[in-house]
Amino acid sequence: YAYKNIGSIYHQKQDWKRAEEYYLNAKEVAWIVQEYEVYVSCFSNLAEVSEQQGQLKTGIRFAQQGIEAAKMYGLLPKHIEAIKFYYLLLRKSNQIELALAVHEEYMALKDSLFRLETVAQIEEIESKYEKAEQQKEIALLTAQQELTKSELSRKQQVQIFLVGASALSIIILMLVIYSQRQKARLRHEILEGQLNEYRIRLNEMLGKYEGDFSLSLEELNGRVSNPISEREYEVLKMIFTQKTNQEIADELYLSINTVKSHLKNLYDKLGVNNRGDVVKLIASRK
Structure with missing residues (x-):
């Protein structure tokens, strides 16, 4: 060079x-x-x-x-x-004759070169077209992939929302059930307390007696076939103070179920069915 x-x-x-x-x-x-x-x-x-x-x-x-x-x-x-x-x-x-022959060859070669260049240009254009088509195909596939990802993401969000909504609904339902149960329990306790109070008042009306409860445990056991325990005797005296089962339980430091158990034993041993019968029985000194 x-x-x-x-x-x-x-x-x-x-x-x-x-x-x-x-x-x-x-x-x-x-x-x-x-x-x-x-x-x-x-x-x-x-x-x-x-x-x-x-x-x-x-x-x-x-x-x-x-x-x-x-x-x-x-x-x-x-x-x-x-x-x-x-x-x-x-x-x-x-050398004109030879020059003309060479000129024809020269023109033929130029035509050949032109055709080759044209073919090369066409090939280049085709190559660019194919490349553009490939890029277009890649862009289309990429767009489809992004769309698929977006659709999957949307479905996942919907699923998460549905799961969350279902969980929230279950929690709300459980709270409602719990609240209803608490209300029912409270209503039951209130009704039971009122019922006990009514029973006491009714028993007072049916079994009125003069004076306080003065019957001793020994005297009481001398009149029944099945002896009454000291705790049952304490519960029996509480009946005459017009206290409810809960109040008896609180005062004697017992559970309400234990109080009910003592009352049942008393009813069986005295041969009665309720508080009113107990009051009437004790008041009559039978």
Whole structure:
């Protein structure tokens, strides 16, 4: 490349001898290192320099060598370049018939190059089109993938919402049930307390007696077949104070179920069914 560039400089300065010298050196080195385009191009440069020096035969010989080299290495553009100089040199040397034949070959080569360039351009366009189609397909697939992800995300959000709503509904239902049960329990306790109070009042009405409860445990056990325990005796005295089951339990530090159990035992041992019967029985000293 250095040889060829220096040759071009001398060519521009019209120092034909120096230009020819460096073009020859460039041609030899290009052939050694197998730079065939530079090698063929040097023949065209030498043909032009020979023409400028008036050495038409030498120029024709260089042009012919360039044509042969271009054919050998399949370098169509360089072939056209070499045959162009060959045609010009033939015309200048008045070899008109041969020049016309070469010109036809030159035009045919240009047509071939044009067709090749057209095919190359078409291939390039097709390649770009295929690449664009691929990019379009990739973009479409990417968009579909994003849409699928978005749809899955939306479905997951809906599922999470439904699960959350179901859980919240269950919690609310449990709270409602618990609240209803608490209300029912409280209502039951209130009703039981009122019922006990009514029972006490009814028993007072049915079994009125004068004075306080003064019957001793020994005297009471002397009149029943099954002995009454001290705790049952304490519960029995509480009946005469008009206390409810809960109040008896609180005062004696017992559970209400224990109080009920003592009352049942008392009823069985005394042969009665309720508090009123107990009051009437004790009041009558039977």
